[in-house]
Amino acid sequence: MLLSNIQEATDVVTDGEQVEKTLSIIELIMSGGTSGILIILILFLLLILASFIYFERIFAIKAASKVDSNFMNQIKDHVSNGKIDSAQMLCAQQNSPVSRLIAKGITRIGKPLEDINTAIENAGRLEIYNLEKNVSILATISGVAPMIGFLGTVVGMILSIFELANAGGTIQMDVLASGLYTAMTTTVGGLIVGIIAYVAYNHIVVKTNKVVYQMEANSVEFLDHLNEPI
Numbered sequence: 001m002l003l004s005n006i007q008e009a010t011d012v013v014t015d016g017e018q019v020e021k022t023l024s025i026i027e028l029i030m031s032g033g034t035s036g037i038l039i040i041l042i043l044f045l046l047l048i049l050a051s052f053i054y055f056e057r058i059f060a061i062k063a064a065s066k067v068d069s070n071f072m073n074q075i076k077d078h079v080s081n082g083k084i085d086s087a088q089m090l091c092a093q094q095n096s097p098v099s100r101l102i103a104k105g106i107t108r109i110g111k112p113l114e115d116i117n118t119a120i121e122n123a124g125r126l127e128i129y130n131l132e133k134n135v136s137i138l139a140t141i142s143g144v145a146p147m148i149g150f151l152g153t154v155v156g157m158i159l160s161i162f163e164l165a166n167a168g169g170t171i172q173m174d175v176l177a178s179g180l181y182t183a184m185t186t187t188v189g190g191l192i193v194g195i196i197a198y199v200a201y202n203h204i205v206v207k208t209n210k211v212v213y214q215m216e217a218n219s220v221e222f223l224d225h226l227n228e229p230i
Contacts, residue, residue: 036186039152043145043189047196050141053134054200061131061207065214067098072218075102076225084109097127097211098218105222113227120219127215131208135201142198149190156186 068074071094078087084106091103104123108116 036152036156039148039155039186040189042148043186043193046141046145046148047193050138050193050197050200053138054204057131057133057135057204058207061204061211064097064131065207065211067096067214067218068094071099072102072221075106075222079106079109079225097131098215100127101215101219102222105219105226109226113223116226117223120223124212124215124219128208128212131211135204135208138197138201138204142194142201145193145197146190149187149194152186152190153184156184 071090074090075087078084078090087106088103091099091106093099101120101123105116105120108119
């Protein structure tokens with residue numbers, strides 16, 4: 001009888017050692033309770049929004065940066081030969097920020113150089129605004145997402161403390177773990193979304209600056225050509 005009991009206890013211990021508890025991401029999120037699921041859902045929506053803005057801007061900036069390497073040479077030839085209509089038609093065919101700036105300058109040919117420069121600068125501000133459209137939302141998400149995650153942390157800790165206060169001397173670890181799950185999962189989720197949005201924002205800023213530099217370089221080249229003695 002004694003040997004039988006010992007054998008049963010050994011089997012229980014052995015079985016207990018063989019059991020390895022695993023927790024998937026879905027189970028981890030679902031274990032956080034209603035508040036944790038709600039915050040994770042908000043963070044997921046922010047991630048989708050950030051991804052959409054990032055790829056939409058990347059494709060738009062890539063299209064805006066495409067300029068024919070021979071574009072300015074053709075423009076200068078047309079302007080030098082007095083073919084203003086041909087120069088404007090060439091700009092319309094290119095349909096890029098650079099060509100629109102040059103087209104704006106071409107429409108002012110015959111006026112003082114300062115007026116042409118002002119017109120190009122005003123058009124340039126509009127082009128930069130179009131390039132940076134919705135990019136500020138990425139910056140906002142990069143700052144808001146971690147704070148939303150920390151909000152989940154605070155909510156989770158409040159739930160844990162509430163359960164401890166009402167435990168009556170008996171702590172149920174499964175109930176306490178629910179609040180801790182909320183605290184940890186929302187923090188991690190908020191940081192992940194914030195980091196992704198921050199990297200995406202800075203990448204778009206770098207790409208935008210390259211296009212802005214391209215516009216400035218071509219505008220200066222155009223103005224220098226107009227300033228050359230005939």
